[in-house]
Amino acid sequence: MSLAELICPAGTPAALRTAVDAGADAVYCGFQDATNARNFPGLNFTPDELAEAVAYAHARGTKLLLALNTYPPAGKVDLWRQAADTGARLGVDSFIVADMGVADYIARTYPGIRLHLSVQAAASSPEAIRYYCENFGVKRVVLPRILTIPEIRQIRREIPCEIETFIFGNHGLMVEGRCSLTNYLTGQSTNMDGVCSPASDVEYVRDADGSMSSQLAGFTIDRFGPEEKTGYPTICKGRYAAPHRPEGYYAFEEPISLNLSRLLPDLIEAGVHAFKIEGRQRSKSYVRGVVRAFRAAVDDIKAGREANIADLIALTEGQKQTQGAFETKKWR
Amino acid sequence: MTPTSESTVRLRPGEGAIARLACLVLQPALTRVVRRVAARHPSLFARLGPHQTTDFLIDPVELPFALHLRPDPQALVFRAVPRESAPQAGATIRGRFLLLLELIDAEQDGDAAFFSRDLEVSGDTEAVVRLRNALDDMDGSLAEEASAMFGAPGRAVLARLRRAYPDATKPREYA
Numbered sequence: 001m002s003l004a005e006l007i008c009p010a011g012t013p014a015a016l017r018t019a020v021d022a023g024a025d026a027v028y029c030g031f032q033d034a035t036n037a038r039n040f041p042g043l044n045f046t047p048d049e050l051a052e053a054v055a056y057a058h059a060r061g062t063k064l065l066l067a068l069n070t071y072p073p074a075g076k077v078d079l080w081r082q083a084a085d086t087g088a089r090l091g092v093d094s095f096i097v098a099d100m101g102v103a104d105y106i107a108r109t110y111p112g113i114r115l116h117l118s119v120q121a122a123a124s125s126p127e128a129i130r131y132y133c134e135n136f137g138v139k140r141v142v143l144p145r146i147l148t149i150p151e152i153r154q155i156r157r158e159i160p161c162e163i164e165t166f167i168f169g170n171h172g173l174m175v176e177g178r179c180s181l182t183n184y185l186t187g188q189s190t191n192m193d194g195v196c197s198p199a200s201d202v203e204y205v206r207d208a209d210g211s212m213s214s215q216l217a218g219f220t221i222d223r224f225g226p227e228e229k230t231g232y233p234t235i236c237k238g239r240y241a242a243p244h245r246p247e248g249y250y251a252f253e254e255p256i257s258l259n260l261s262r263l264l265p266d267l268i269e270a271g272v273h274a275f276k277i278e279g280r281q282r283s284k285s286y287v288r289g290v291v292r293a294f295r296a297a298v299d300d301i302k303a304g305r306e307a308n309i310a311d312l313i314a315l316t317e318g319q320k321q322t323q324g325a326f327e328t329k330k331w332r
Numbered sequence: 333m334t335p336t337s338e339s340t341v342r343l344r345p346g347e348g349a350i351a352r353l354a355c356l357v358l359q360p361a362l363t364r365v366v367r368r369v370a371a372r373h374p375s376l377f378a379r380l381g382p383h384q385t386t387d388f389l390i391d392p393v394e395l396p397f398a399l400h401l402r403p404d405p406q407a408l409v410f411r412a413v414p415r416e417s418a419p420q421a422g423a424t425i426r427g428r429f430l431l432l433l434e435l436i437d438a439e440q441d442g443d444a445a446f447f448s449r450d451l452e453v454s455g456d457t458e459a460v461v462r463l464r465n466a467l468d469d470m471d472g473s474l475a476e477e478a479s480a481m482f483g484a485p486g487r488a489v490l491a492r493l494r495r496a497y498p499d500a501t502k503p504r505e506y507a
């Protein structure tokens with residue numbers, strides 16, 4: 001059986017302590033800059049906070065993974081190198097990277113620290129994954145959310161590293177590391193600046209009838225009726241009118257979250273080593289609720305019991321959930 | 333800041349007077365609470381960044397007044413304001429009172445409350461996100477901390493509030 005480690009998000013030191021206390025095997029977090037893909041205002045860690053976080057996690061047997069999972073634009077790579085230097089000095093257990101240059105720097109400078117390949121690298125074939133393993137010593141790949149469980153099982157047989165899959169949280173388009181939708185409207189890049197739909201460009205407008213419009217950089221990307229559930233203001237989840245659908249429809253993806261709680265036994269059987277929970281931008285309440293639920297479920301499965309999986313629908317985007325491509329390629 | 337136009341606020345008879353009285357009675361307590369929180373959680377201000385000087389309007393829908401917060405460490409403002417003379421805020425956060433309290437205390441998730449439409453935000457979204465993240469990084473319960481400042485009567489008021497709004501305090505499905 002695989003280790004079935006639970007990899008949990010933390011956007012603040014308090015969230016990190018919450019994740020550790022709720023039973024995380026490892027917590028992932030990032031610095032307050034463009035070196036990670038949740039570069040949101042008021043979120044993330046200063047180096048001093050990270051030092052305390054490492055101490056807190058290690059004292060309780062939890063690993064700390066540092067996300068350096070964005071792509072340095074030309075001439076700005078120093079910021080990523082400095083972040084790696086700081087992380088190494090503070091004793092993080094692994095770096096989560098997407099860019100080959102960053103992977104190469106860490107592999108040469110800190111060969112003793114594990115490298116995990118971020119979902120942002122979008123490595124989905126055995127050939128691509130092996131390339132990262134052979135050239136940078138990558139120990140684990142976080143798979144893009146485009147693969148079915150039989151495909152994951154097949155990949156596992158053909159690669160020399162561990163596999164991590166997302167099991168819960170935000171479910172964006174299946175073009176991780178390559179999406180430029182935000183860039184198109186706001187000029188900021190998800191992949192290089194670390195932020196999709198920057199809050200400074202988002203506005204919610206309440207209409208007289210109780211409807212609400214979400215706008216990004218002045219463009220309305222959705223309008224919700226008074227009773228309708230909402231989602232994140234991301235372009236991929238906007239509702240658009242087209243000549244063939246003048247009433248407006250979700251052209252790419254709808255507000256919905258991934259929830260693979262029912263597929264955990266199959267994923268373990270397929271050889272997945274680690275389960276990732278998305279949501280560094282979410283609250284301690286979310287972290288506590290989701291980590292506890294999955295801790296209990298994984299422990300039940302490991303002990304040979306049937307998992308009693310808590311209902312997490314209240315925490316999902318749009319209060320809807322899916323098993324996405326893990327269940328069927330027909331998803332979207 | 334300019335007052336909100338009267339036409340946008342509908343008052344029930346006598347509500348204006350009650351609101352003004354409630355604001356007057358509450359003000360000393362609010363000032364004590366916000367000073368204490370600022371002193372005990374200084375890291376809160378760093379997460380607010382440039383929005384330390386933003387005017388936030390926290391609008392508990394079922395109460396007759398709103399709360400005006402300007403989290404400027406040099407000149408903290410936290411005051412109850414009758415809704416009809418509420419300032420034009422940089423950012424507004426609207427929801428049931430106990431939900432707002434539970435969001436601050438991390439008993440509820442802000443995104444989930446937003447998705448379900450229990451929470452409404454308008455104005456400067458970055459300011460709201462920063463405030464949310466700053467408050468979420470505080471350990472412990474702000475409600476307990478604040479009520480404890482006023483001894484047994486304070487704790488009794490909090491317990492009574494929670495009884496009065498059982499819905500908001502009931503653990504959600506995920507708890």
Ligand code: SF4
Pocket residue numbers: 172173174175179180181182190196197234235236237
């Ligand atoms: S627009 Fe959607 S797919 Fe693109 S980065 Fe944002 S969340 Fe991901």
